Amino acid sequence: MDNFEELKKKLLEKTKTEVKEKLSSDEINIIRAYSLTESIDATSNLLYEQLREWYSLYFPELTTLIKDQEIYLKLVYELCTKEKFTKEEITEFYKNTKKAEEIEKAAKNSIGSKIEEEALEEIRLLALNILNLKEEKKYLTKYIEKTTDRIMPNTSYILGNMLAAKMLLKAGSLKKLANMPASTIQILGADKAIFLHIKKKTKSPKYGIIYNSKLIMDAPRRQRGKVARILANNLAIALKVDYYTKRFIGEELKKRILKKIIKLK
Amino acid sequence: MLKALEIFKGVYKIGNKIFTKNMTPGKNTYGEELIKIDGVEYREWNPYRSKLAAAIINNLNFFPFDKNSKVLYLGSAEGTTISHISDIVEEGAIFGIDISAKAMQKFVYLCEQRKNVVPILADAEKPQSYSDYIKNFSIDILYQDISQKDQVSIFLKNSRMYLKPDGCGILVLKIRSISLDEKTEVVLKRETAKLNKEFEIIQEINLEPYDKDHYFIICKRR
Numbered sequence: 001m002d003n004f005e006e007l008k009k010k011l012l013e014k015t016k017t018e019v020k021e022k023l024s025s026d027e028i029n030i031i032r033a034y035s036l037t038e039s040i041d042a043t044s045n046l047l048y049e050q051l052r053e054w055y056s057l058y059f060p061e062l063t064t065l066i067k068d069q070e071i072y073l074k075l076v077y078e079l080c081t082k083e084k085f086t087k088e089e090i091t092e093f094y095k096n097t098k099k100a101e102e103i104e105k106a107a108k109n110s111i112g113s114k115i116e117e118e119a120l121e122e123i124r125l126l127a128l129n130i131l132n133l134k135e136e137k138k139y140l141t142k143y144i145e146k147t148t149d150r151i152m153p154n155t156s157y158i159l160g161n162m163l164a165a166k167m168l169l170k171a172g173s174l175k176k177l178a179n180m181p182a183s184t185i186q187i188l189g190a191d192k193a194i195f196l197h198i199k200k201k202t203k204s205p206k207y208g209i210i211y212n213s214k215l216i217m218d219a220p221r222r223q224r225g226k227v228a229r230i231l232a233n234n235l236a237i238a239l240k241v242d243y244y245t246k247r248f249i250g251e252e253l254k255k256r257i258l259k260k261i262i263k264l265k
Numbered sequence: 266m267l268k269a270l271e272i273f274k275g276v277y278k279i280g281n282k283i284f285t286k287n288m289t290p291g292k293n294t295y296g297e298e299l300i301k302i303d304g305v306e307y308r309e310w311n312p313y314r315s316k317l318a319a320a321i322i323n324n325l326n327f328f329p330f331d332k333n334s335k336v337l338y339l340g341s342a343e344g345t346t347i348s349h350i351s352d353i354v355e356e357g358a359i360f361g362i363d364i365s366a367k368a369m370q371k372f373v374y375l376c377e378q379r380k381n382v383v384p385i386l387a388d389a390e391k392p393q394s395y396s397d398y399i400k401n402f403s404i405d406i407l408y409q410d411i412s413q414k415d416q417v418s419i420f421l422k423n424s425r426m427y428l429k430p431d432g433c434g435i436l437v438l439k440i441r442s443i444s445l446d447e448k449t450e451v452v453l454k455r456e457t458a459k460l461n462k463e464f465e466i467i468q469e470i471n472l473e474p475y476d477k478d479h480y481f482i483i484c485k486r487r
């Protein structure tokens with residue numbers, strides 16, 4: 001039994017160091033950061049909706065006049081009470097004099113209900129918290145951009161930093177991505193559609209995550225499938241280069257993609 | 266007054282739940298209930314968390330574990346099932362193998378508390394990669410709970426290398442990771458046929474309602 005105890009001690013130490021090593025790569029940090037940005041998006045949208053609902057009891061006109069989330073939140077946080085919505089104050093946060101006048105007019109003739117001060121203060125604090133969440137997302141995005149540029153330079157050059165991070169999240173590691181065939185990369189993220197295709201023989205999906213890339217979005221609808229295939233083919237190369245050598249060939253690849261897309265037309 | 270009824274070696278039935286004797290009194294591993302009867306502490310074994318518990322509740326009729334068993338466990342994950350096996354094989358040994366470093370983090374913590382559990386971070390598909398550690402032990406029971414397409418062949422590979430001649434094998438077949446679109450019975454029949462060449466199947470247990478499309482297969486070397 002001594003033998004066993006010794007072995008256990010040895011293996012425990014070995015496993016500990018191995019686990020430490022495996023979990024301290026840059027990839028994992030990108031994956032965590034990216035997944036966090038997605039959660040922040042979902043959460044802040046949800047909270048924003050609730051805030052709008054609540055604040056529009058008091059000042060319903062603002063909801064129709066301003067569609068931009070961030071400006072709306074800033075106005076609610078900085079001004080809050082209707083008396084403060086004057087042209088000068090508004091233009092400090094929203095550089096649109098014509099709109100500012102409109103808002104001032106609306107604030108004066110508002111049909112909104114009365115609301116107690118305490119409730120208004122709660123709304124103000126909520127607005128601040130949502131703004132902070134958005135701020136946090138900006139920092140995370142910067143971090144992701146920096147790190148993806150370093151560890152997958154070619155992929156992020158072709159696809160964009162955020163999409164590259166999303167691919168990483170979906171696949172789990174850069175090694176797995178580098179070992180994927182182009183066809184898998186093309187439909188990565190379209191799990192539901194591809195399994196429906198296998199099971200019920202529906203039409204196969206043409207693209208997954210890469211659908212959001214600018215190249216595909218800009219293509220006419222009829223060509224999107226073909227563009228996706230070209231993009232995926234070159235991404236497969238880019239990922240392999242990223243994993244094995246990190247040499248920068250992004251520009252060449254992009255040129256090649258654009259050339260092939262032009263040929264389609 | 267509650268009474269602990271021993272249904273298998275080291276497995277107790279109290280009320281209509283099953284329990285094992287707690288090796289680390291006062292501590293639980295995954296939020297399970299602890300009960301004290303006549304000065305002995307028991308840990309509840311949750312069938313929704315552990316497939317071995319689900320199999321016992323679904324009328325398992327052969328229980329290979331005893332006090333001195335040596336177990337090779339493929340796919341240890343966070344060690345929910347292992348913690349209970351560790352309660353049962355007090356004097357034995359359990360080698361838990363998993364490929365996921367994230368799951369290992371929790372499992373290493375468990376291993377530090379229990380003297381008979383050993384962690385190995387390795388790929389079960391390559392049994393030779395951990396032969397250095399295990400070859401000196403004769404393994405009584407090979408337990409496999411991994412969701413891989415070729416899990417039966419992984420099981421056979423490991424059994425050839427490590428399982429002793431009259432050893433017992435347990436594998437949890439996750440039908441949906443073997444084939445997505447075929448019917449459960451078809452897949453089950455094909456996979457057990459592969460197994461049948463080298464093993465004699467003692468019992469096949471459907472793990473419903475605890476797990477869907479999961480089969481618990483217990484077999485013995487021919």
